[in-house]
Amino acid sequence: MSSERFLIEGELSAPGFQRWLQGHARRIGISAQIGRADADAVLVTVDGPPALLDAMEMACLLGPIDVWVESVTREAA
Amino acid sequence: MNWTPAALSQDIPSGSAAPGQLGDKDIVIWRSASGRIAAWSDRCPHRGMRLSHGFVRGEFLSCIYHGWRYGDGGQCHRIPAHPELTPPDAIKVPVFAVTESDGVVWVAQKDAEPEAPPPGLAGFSPLRTLRLSARPETVAAAFGGTGLDLRGELGGCAVVVLIQPLPDDQCNLHALAANGADTATLDRVSAALEALRRQAETAEEIAA
Amino acid sequence: MNGEAMRDQWYPVGIAAQLTPAGRDSLLLGEAIRIACDSDGAALVTDGAGRALPVITRFGHVWTTLGQPERDLFTIPEADQPGRRLVDVGTVLVRCSPLRAVENFLDIAHFPFVHTDILGSEPHTEVQRYEVEIRDDVDEVWATKVSFYQPQAAKSAQGGINAEYMYRVPAPTCSVLYKTCPARPEEWDVITLFVQPLTETTCQVWPWMALFDEDSSMTDMIHFQQMIFVQDRSILENQIPALLPLDPGMEIPTRADMTSIAYRRWLKRHGYTYGAQLVAA
Structure with missing residues (x-):
């Protein structure tokens, strides 16, 4: 099990993005706690096995259609 | 809600999987090596590949695309590209209620599982399934009955014809014939079923 | 049209050596086109109104466009190396989104299951971490340092090897694979998938190879590649939904799917959405 902070950056102001993030985390069985959330950056603390944190990063890089994710930077929490 | 007939048991041998439908929902009906029948959503949660194209090994159904393996209750047990990962409970295939009796596999929505068992078919043996381009009521009228569970005679033999409604004015007929009917009789029943199909499809065209 | 930006791209529509003056009808992005040659054998592609469309002949294929591409068709320098066998594999019609055909070509985790005992086999199913980037200078998706154990990596391979791969997406419906060459380990074999979008849910794939x-x-090389592709077709025609989702909300991409995620990001950034589904499904 790992705990990491994902810094998601891009054009993230579309409503529903946070709900989308929580929904995907639930779908893959990891926990996601959203911290700071601005129009251009969202900080999420995630907990789970490394392979599932990788899977969360993959999904976040794409995100919902009305959001553009430029990057996801990860660090151990 | 009632049980919907989805397949004849003999058409799902152990270790095999086949596509089916419950109304407009695509399902995979599969049987494990030990003979256990299951009905799941026909879609792998990974990238949407039809699970009905998958392979059965032991008590598991694996997706043909990347080998994601699923077991009891639709639970994912293994992701071959990441062998070190124990998939979480959250990764699973939605399942349907399924029951099997008298040679017929019946399905229902998981959260609307009928309390009563499916209709009894004692004295009858499964014969074959036919697909028709006609609505259930057209088929019933052509048979001379009503509803989705038709009992009567075809080809001079007592039969049960179970109608499975499908989208787009289609249906499946799962036909059973009286126990002990000999081959010649079964051939006549089969021919009569095909005649019933032609009759129903023609009636449907005229009505359209 | 969904994905207007895709109009201004070059698309493969035929094999240069197989053109005839009588021509044949086809579709491109849902519109009628006709592919023929003139009396000198030069390619001639016309639209539904009989107007000549721009044409390029490259990589053994005829390419055309319904719009105004900003750039020339991409190049593959390795293709010009002397000694390479250039193989027109032959087209296959697939009832799937043109974008799904490319995404499948970029995927390696399916090798042990779809191309069993050829491109992969159990238990060698683990996908090691590899590198993916969108190269902004050329505006292409590249995956590098991909490696996978293969029982028979190519027609020329004798026995199993750890094949090294690089994937490149230089256009929305084209992909180039650079792969360990068994005969010359210091060179890459080049295998491409050029996809002609007929409609959003049907396409004509035109595979092409430049091999040592x-x-x-030639027949054996063609059969090998066609066999691989027909195995992929049975997957491509049975994925739900038919269009390629650009929102992965109903899927579970993992790290092994990194190239596909980069491809979808690149499509999204450019508005290349012909054959794509914008919401999760």
């Missing part, structure tokens, strides 16, 4: 292989017959 002195021993295999």
Whole structure:
């Protein structure tokens, strides 16, 4: 099990993005706690096995259609 | 809600999987090596590949695309590209209620599982399934009955014809014939079923 | 049209050596086109109104466009190396989104299951971490340092090897694979998938190869690649939904799917959405 902070950056102001993030985390069985959330950056603390944190990063890089994710930077929490 | 007939048991041998439908929902009906029948959503949660194209090994159904393996209750047990990962409970295939009796596999929505068992078919043996381009009521009228569970005679033999409604004015007929009917009789029943199909499809065209 | 930006791209529509003056009808992005040649054998592609469309002949294929591409068709320098066998594999019609055909070509985790005992086999199913980037200077998706154990990596391979791969997406419906060459380990074999979008849910794939292989017959090389592709077709025609989702909300991409995620990001950034589904499904 790992705990990491994902810094998601891009054009993230579309409503529903946070709900989308929580929904995907639930779908893959990891926990996601959203911290700071601005129009251009969202900080999420995630907990789970490394392979599932990788899977969360993959999904976040794409995100919902009305959001553009430029990057996801990860660090151990 | 009632049980919907989805397949004849003999058409799902152990270790095999086949596509089916419950109304407009695509399902995979599969049987494990030990003979256990299951009905799941026909879609792998990974990238949407039809699970009905998958392979059965032991008590598991694996997706043909990347080998994601699923077991009891639709639970994912293994992701071959990441062998070190124990998939979480959250990764699973939605399942349907399924029951099997008298040679017929019946399905229902998981959260609307009928309390009563499916209709009894004692004295009858499964014969074959036919697909028709006609609505259930057209088929019933052509048979001379009503509803989705038709009992009567075809080809001079007592039969049960179970109608499975499908989208787009289609249906499946799962036909059973009286126990002990000999081959010649079964051939006549089969021919009569095909005649019933032609009759129903023609009636449907005229009505359209 | 969904994905207007895709109009201004070059698309493969035929094999240069197989053109006829009588021509044949086809579709491109849902519109009628006709592919023929003139009396000198030069390619001639016309639209539904009979107007000539721009044409390029490259990589053994005829390319055309319904719009105004900003750039020339991409190049593959390795294709010009002397000694390479250039193979027109032959087209296959697939009832799937043109974008799904490319995404499948970029995927390696399916090798042990779809191309069993050829491109992969159990238990060698683990996908090691590899590198993916969108190269902004050329505006292409590249995956590098991909490696996978293969029982028979190419017609020219004798036995299993750890094949090294690089994937490149230089256009929305084209992909180039650079792969360990069994005959010349310091070179890459080049295998491409050029996809002609007929409609959003049907396409014509035109595979092409530039290989170092002195021993295999042309027929054997073609059959090998066609066999691989027909195995993929049974997957491509049975994925739900038919359009390629650009929102992965109903899927579970993992790290092994990194190239596909980069491809979808690149499509999204450019508005290349012909054949794509914008919401999760």
